[in-house]
Amino acid sequence: MPGFIQDKLEIKFLILYIAARIEEPAPFDAILDLTLCDDAIDYFDFSDCLADLVRTGHLTLSDAGLYALTDKGRRNGAACESSLPYSVRRRCDKNLEEWNRRLRRQRQVKASVEQRPNGTYTVRLQLTDDKGGVIDLKLMMVDQAQAKAVAKRFQEAPQKLYGRIIQALTEEHE
Known part of the structure; x- marks a missing residue:
């Protein structure tokens, strides 16, 4: 054509x-x-x-x-x-x-991996919307492969992690 x-x-x-x-x-x-x-x-x-x-x-x-x-x-x-x-x-x-x-x-979902002086890694996970920050979470990981896997999984489905965190923090304990 x-x-x-x-x-x-x-x-x-x-x-x-x-x-x-x-x-x-x-x-x-x-x-x-x-x-x-x-x-x-x-x-x-x-x-x-x-x-x-x-x-x-x-x-x-x-x-x-x-x-x-x-x-x-x-x-x-x-x-x-x-x-x-x-x-x-x-x-x-x-x-x-x-x-x-x-x-x-890309602007709303960010994940980064940084090595700490002690050899462990920090994974920073950020989720924003048009009103501002929704989540800004730093986690310590023991190795780089684990840190990269966490960052990748977060970037694929940040809403799942956010939902699970909110659920864990707001559910009633027995």
């Missing part, structure tokens, strides 16, 4: 459309994946367009390799986004929804 995007100008409009809806600055690969929602776009045209948007001040590129929309990019993108085919915008919106959901989860 041929794509709807016909030229580099439309690719630039699409990149600006995406950059305006992504919740935080994003790396090259993320913007590429989100932009490739149309079959007519290829990697080389995308790369050229992204570089042009940075060069013209529509996007910034941080030292960490993250792209962000500028005020100029926001204004010009908003003025041109209606020229993008509806089906392309719909596909982008669906992909952006999933991307932004993953970004929110």
Whole structure:
């Protein structure tokens, strides 16, 4: 199936459309994946367009390799986004929804492992929501493998751990 995007100008409009809806600055690969929602776009045209948007001040590129929309990019993108085919915008919106959901989860669920001077490990588990901290728990683990396993399990299902802690702390004792 041929794509709807016909030229580099439309690719630039699409990149600006995406950059305006992504919740935080994003790396090259993320913007590429989100932009490739149309079959007519290829990697080389995308790369050229992204570089042009940075060069013209529509996007910034941080030292960490993250792209962000500028005020100029926001204004010009908003003025041109209606020229993008509806089906392309719909596909982008669906992909952006999933991307932004993953970004929110990364911000809300954190786990880290740090070695202590005595050779044991501290696992820090953090869960937040849009109102602030829900849980901030530090646990001592005897070895790194155990610490990493606890951190991984927490990141997969933090709500389970939270629920079990609340249940353990609020249930009646016999």
